[in-house]
Amino acid sequence: MTDALKNINPNVSVDCVVFGFDNEKLNVLLIEQKMANKDKVQFALPGDLIVDEESLDDAANRVLEEITGISGIFLRQFKAFGDPNRVSDIKDLDWLKSYRRNPQARVITVAYLALVKMDEFQPEASSFAERVFWQELESMPSLAFDHNKILNEALDRLRDDFVNHRTGFELLPELFTLGHIQKLYEIILGKELDKRNFRKKILKEKLVSATNQKQTGVLHKPAILYTLNHDNI
Amino acid sequence: MTDALKNINPNVSVDCVVFGFDNEKLNVLLIEQKMANKDKVQFALPGDLIVDEESLDDAANRVLEEITGISGIFLRQFKAFGDPNRVSDIKDLDWLKSYRRNPQARVITVAYLALVKMDEFQPEASSFAERVFWQELESMPSLAFDHNKILNEALDRLRDDFVNHRTGFELLPELFTLGHIQKLYEIILGKELDKRNFRKKILKEKLVSATNQKQTGVLHKPAILYTLNHDNI
DNA sequence: TCCCCAAGTGTAAAAAATACACTAAGTTTG
DNA sequence: CAAACTTAGTGTATTTTTTACACTTGGGGA
Incomplete structure (x- = not known):
């Protein structure tokens, strides 16, 4: 125009x-x-x-x-x-x-x-x-x-x-770790969350799936990489 | 103006x-x-x-x-x-x-x-x-x-x-029964609610108090009248 | 006195939320 | 190559919340 x-x-x-x-x-x-x-x-x-x-x-x-x-x-x-x-x-x-x-x-x-x-x-x-x-x-x-x-x-x-878990995952890279999601939530909400409870909840929602890949090049135990279940959202 | x-x-x-x-x-x-x-x-x-x-x-x-x-x-x-x-x-x-x-x-x-x-x-x-x-x-x-x-x-x-129970009670008369609240919720939400569970939840929120009065003139067991806890909202 | 009608009540089961501590697997450093 | 470091990953017990469900009560009307 x-x-x-x-x-x-x-x-x-x-x-x-x-x-x-x-x-x-x-x-x-x-x-x-x-x-x-x-x-x-x-x-x-x-x-x-x-x-x-x-x-x-x-x-x-x-x-x-x-x-x-x-x-x-x-x-x-x-x-x-x-x-x-x-x-x-x-x-x-x-x-x-x-x-x-x-x-x-x-x-x-x-x-x-x-x-x-x-x-x-x-x-x-x-x-x-x-x-x-x-x-x-x-x-x-x-x-x-x-x-x-x-x-x-x-x-x-x-x-x-x-x-209310209505948003968030779309901010993550193609492959991400559960730690990444948790950090995202912690930053947005401005407070720390319990690791085990957070994982339980995220996995129960079935919006993400584990791949068979792992992080590389990190100076600690490499985490399993997850990916979004696009069809489930 | x-x-x-x-x-x-x-x-x-x-x-x-x-x-x-x-x-x-x-x-x-x-x-x-x-x-x-x-x-x-x-x-x-x-x-x-x-x-x-x-x-x-x-x-x-x-x-x-x-x-x-x-x-x-x-x-x-x-x-x-x-x-x-x-x-x-x-x-x-x-x-x-x-x-x-x-x-x-x-x-x-x-x-x-x-x-x-x-x-x-x-x-x-x-x-x-x-x-x-x-x-x-x-x-x-x-x-x-x-x-x-x-x-x-x-x-x-x-x-x-x-x-989310963020509203509703202000629609009731000065004195009301728990049945009145339930009916209000049922009408707004467009579905029936379980009486006992509804009462439990409402009373736990402590937004209403029982008075020592009862309904009169109703053709069934008269209900206890409740009143709003204005300070608690 | 009997009937009608909504009031009023408790419990068991399932689901969800919370608190909490150790081992595992890599990388780096000495 | 061993030790140190760092985040990943995991299970259980407890409490709280949600859900499902059926009988007795008290007043008015007939």
């Missing part, structure tokens, strides 16, 4: 909370923009106004790709944010003016959530963002607008999904 | 799915409008465009009160709907023209959910709606726009809340 045909809706945006898993820590995809006065920077979740001809889901996917180059991931809507003061701060306005025609418009945003393997997605800055990068959740800076609030609600939702 | 001061946002609406419980069946609050050609009627969920100066939550409460006279209930946001074709049907447009300045505008709607005691809320038609009424869920007619879809998703969400 060319710009000429785009019918940008000034009142509705989408924001994407993309969590990235690197086998160690939980990260979030952020963008950085220079402020108008050049000596300060602003961090934000990737997001933008929607186009009238697309669905909200399509908008989320398009915006994420345009801003970060990331596409083809499963983005799930989790909540709309519509406080009339959510875009009110002077610093936000200053920034907004640089790229929106009508920076004072009331904007409600529909927030989306995703979880991906970090190393499969190398974000690339677009003209829109000065920089796109993975930020560790533990040292999250202050974000534009109400984006810290949106992020916190996204994290609650993500954990809820993990507790 | 007078009309003159209202800054109506043409792109964002709220819709309210208000479930009503009458101790027998689950109902939904609907509005009826005459079509332009007067010989057909249209049913819909109560909803309308938001005003720029209010939050989404405030908009949902205002709109519900304006259209149906119902106020002071807990409305919970559950999802935004934004398919560009959601308001496309000829019959919908015909109707929309009668009260919106710009009936062709792309509208995304944020849907809210509530559950109330029917007999505490006598809906009253406003100028906006020809009629406001409780419709039994079992015989739901075809609704305007994508309102049947919105309703179905609301029901899924409501049941999910009940399964």
Whole structure:
């Protein structure tokens, strides 16, 4: 779709909370923009106004790709944010003016959530963002607008999904160990889990199968490699 | 707020799915409008465009009160709907023209959910709606726009809340029997529950306390009346 | 006084959750 | 090549939760 045909809706945006898993820590995809006065920077979740001809889901996917180059991931809507003061701060306005025609418009945003393997997605800055990068959740800076609030609600939702075993395995490599799954769960949930009990539960769900291969090159007893039962999900 | 001061946002609406419980069946609050050609009627969920100066939550409460006279209930946001074709049907447009300045505008709607005691809320038609009424869920007619879809998703969400015991008791009278609670759950979930197991579970949650009163005037063994433990919720 | 009707109650079995400690199999180091 | 290191891998006992199931009770109405 060319710009000429785009019918940008000034009142509705989408924001994407993309969590990235690197086998160690939980990260979030952020963008950085220079402020108008050049000596300060602003961090934000990737997001933008929607186009009238697309669905909200399509908008989320398009915006994420345009801003970060990331596409083809499963983005799930989790909540709309519509406080009339959510875009009110002077610093936000200053920034907004640089790229929106009508920076004072009331904007409600529909927030989306995703979880991906970090190393499969190398974000690339677009003209829109000065920089796109993975930020560790533990040292999250202050974000534009109400984006810290949106992020916190996204994290609650993500954990809820993990507790109910509705997600997670798709983040693992083709072949993985039970230790990998456990570490994933521990990182997302932010707490340690009992090894034996965790294994019992995972194996009972029958979503993974052991292969006849083992890890190599590790400096300890090599673990059996497992693979996803795609048909069972 | 007078009309003159209202800054109506043409792109964002709220819709309210208000479930009503009458101790027998689950109902939904609907509005009826005459079509332009007067010989057909249209049913819909109560909803309308938001005003720029209010939050989404405030908009949902205002709109519900304006259209149906119902106020002071807990409305919970559950999802935004934004398919560009959601308001496309000829019959919908015909109707929309009668009260919106710009009936062709792309509208995304944020849907809210509530559950109330029917007999505490006598809906009253406003100028906006020809009629406001409780419709039994079992015989739901075809609704305007994508309102049947919105309703179905609301029901899924409501049941999910009940399964996890996050809601429900507030629908009961000041004094109620364990049988009342069970019936409420059975109606919402649409299935029968085992009496003894249900009682065990409810009592273990310690959200209700027995009083020293009993039912009177019933033609069977009178049940012990219970009351809510407000501090425990 | 007998009937009707929902209230009220207990137990056994199965399933799920939790707590807990040692041996095994590789790699590296001395 | 032996010792040290590191994570893999395993079983059991206990508690908690879930499920299935049938009879007696107390009041009102006939």
